[in-house]
Amino acid sequence: MEKLSVSALRRFVVSHQHYTSRFRRGGAAELARAISALGAVQLDSISTVDRAHRLTLATRIGAFDEREVSRLLREGSIFEYWAHEACLLPIADYGMFKRRMRNLSDRHWWGRERTREGRALEREVLARIRDEGALSARAFEGRGEGMWGWKPAKRALEHLFAAGEIAIAGRHAFQRLYDLSERVIPRAALEAPEPGEEEFRRRFALRAVQGRGALTEAGIAEDCRLAGGAGGIRPRVDELVEEGLLRRVELEDGGPKVLVCSGVELDGAPSAAVLLSPFDNLLWDRAFVRRLFGFDHLIEVYKRPPERTYGYYVLPLLVADRLVGRADLKADRARGVLQIRRFTPHPPVRGRHEEPLLRAAARLARSLGLEGIER
Numbered sequence: 001m002e003k004l005s006v007s008a009l010r011r012f013v014v015s016h017q018h019y020t021s022r023f024r025r026g027g028a029a030e031l032a033r034a035i036s037a038l039g040a041v042q043l044d045s046i047s048t049v050d051r052a053h054r055l056t057l058a059t060r061i062g063a064f065d066e067r068e069v070s071r072l073l074r075e076g077s078i079f080e081y082w083a084h085e086a087c088l089l090p091i092a093d094y095g096m097f098k099r100r101m102r103n104l105s106d107r108h109w110w111g112r113e114r115t116r117e118g119r120a121l122e123r124e125v126l127a128r129i130r131d132e133g134a135l136s137a138r139a140f141e142g143r144g145e146g147m148w149g150w151k152p153a154k155r156a157l158e159h160l161f162a163a164g165e166i167a168i169a170g171r172h173a174f175q176r177l178y179d180l181s182e183r184v185i186p187r188a189a190l191e192a193p194e195p196g197e198e199e200f201r202r203r204f205a206l207r208a209v210q211g212r213g214a215l216t217e218a219g220i221a222e223d224c225r226l227a228g229g230a231g232g233i234r235p236r237v238d239e240l241v242e243e244g245l246l247r248r249v250e251l252e253d254g255g256p257k258v259l260v261c262s263g264v265e266l267d268g269a270p271s272a273a274v275l276l277s278p279f280d281n282l283l284w285d286r287a288f289v290r291r292l293f294g295f296d297h298l299i300e301v302y303k304r305p306p307e308r309t310y311g312y313y314v315l316p317l318l319v320a321d322r323l324v325g326r327a328d329l330k331a332d333r334a335r336g337v338l339q340i341r342r343f344t345p346h347p348p349v350r351g352r353h354e355e356p357l358l359r360a361a362a363r364l365a366r367s368l369g370l371e372g373i374e375r
Helices: 006-016 028-038 052-061 067-074 091-103 116-132 152-162 197-212 217-223 229-242 286-293 354-367
Strands: 078-082 086-090 166-172 175-180 246-251 258-261 273-275 314-319 322-332 337-345 372-374
Touching: 006 246, 006 286, 028 052, 028 067, 028 078, 028 086, 052 354, 067 078, 067 166, 078 091, 078 166, 086 091, 091 197, 116 152, 116 175, 152 166, 152 175, 197 217, 197 229, 197 246, 197 258, 217 229, 217 286, 229 246, 229 258, 273 354, 286 322, 314 354, 322 354, 337 354, 354 372
Parallel strands: 337 372
Antiparallel strands: 078 086, 166 175, 246 258, 273 314, 314 322, 322 337
C-alpha cells in the first residue's frame, strides 16, 4: 500500500482547499463553483466577525455580495439542507439528500420530534406559504418556548423543511425564507430518484473525499453525521476502492488509513496566510486536524468567559501548511474596522507570525467590507 508522510498529506489537504493569497471579488458563478467544490459550506448565526459561510467563502473567492447567496437559493442553483450541520449545498446533490430528508422526516438528530398534534399547524403553515409566497418565521404569531426558544409555527416550518416539503428560498437578515419546494428546487432535482441508504452513504463518501481532499473513514462519517461511524461507512468505502474511484493511503505515523481520490497527486505548495472560520471545512474533523497539524481546534463561544482559553470568536491562522496560532477577532462595523483583540501563537510552530497575521487580517477585513484592521 502507498505510504505517505504526514507533512506531504498536510500540504496536499491545504492546497486542495484553494485558499486565495490575494484580495479578490467573486460573483454568483464563483460562489456556486466554490460551494460545489467544497461539497458543503456550513451556516452559523454568530456574526461577531461575520457569518460562518461568508468567512469560509471569502477565504476562497474574496469579497462577494451576500444577496447573491439568496439569489442562488431562490433560483435553485444551490440549496440549503442538513449535511455536516445546516449547509449550503450544490443543487446537483439534491437528489442524493432526498434520502436524508426521509430519514429526518419525523425526528431530527437534535431531538426534535414531529408529533401528530403538530401536523394540523403544519397544514396551516403550508396553506399560508402556498397563498402568500415565501415567508419567514416572523410572519407567524406565537411565543417562543423550549430549549430553542421556538414558537410553534417555527417548529412546524423546521419539520416541513427537514422532510423536504418546503425549501429555503433565501434569507432576510439571516432569517430563513421558507417556500414550497416546487417553487424553489428545479424539477429535475425534485424528480431525481431517491437513493437507498447504502447508495446514499456510498455517494456521500465519494462526495466528501472529493470536497475535502483526504479523509479517514471516521472523518467521512463525521462529515455528514452518519450513524455507525467508521464501521458503518467502511463497506461503502470498500466498494469505491474496488471500483477505482477512491484509494487508501497509509501514513507514516501508523494511524488510520486515509481515503483520497484515485489519480490525485498527493503533494502541494500552499503559500497563503489565511484566517480560517472556526467552522471552515478544513477544521470539521478535529481528530484529523490534531493528527495533521498537531493543533487542537477549540470553539469557545458557548463557554462562559472564565472558561475560555483563547477568546470568544477565535480564528486559527494558517500560514503555508501550518496552523500557527489563534486570533480572537471582532468586527466593529460602526467604525469599519476588524479588531484583533488577542493573538495566541501555537507554541510547537516556531517563527514570527505578526506580519502574516496582519496581512491575513487586512485581506479578510477588505473581503468583508471593512476599511481596515485594529491591533
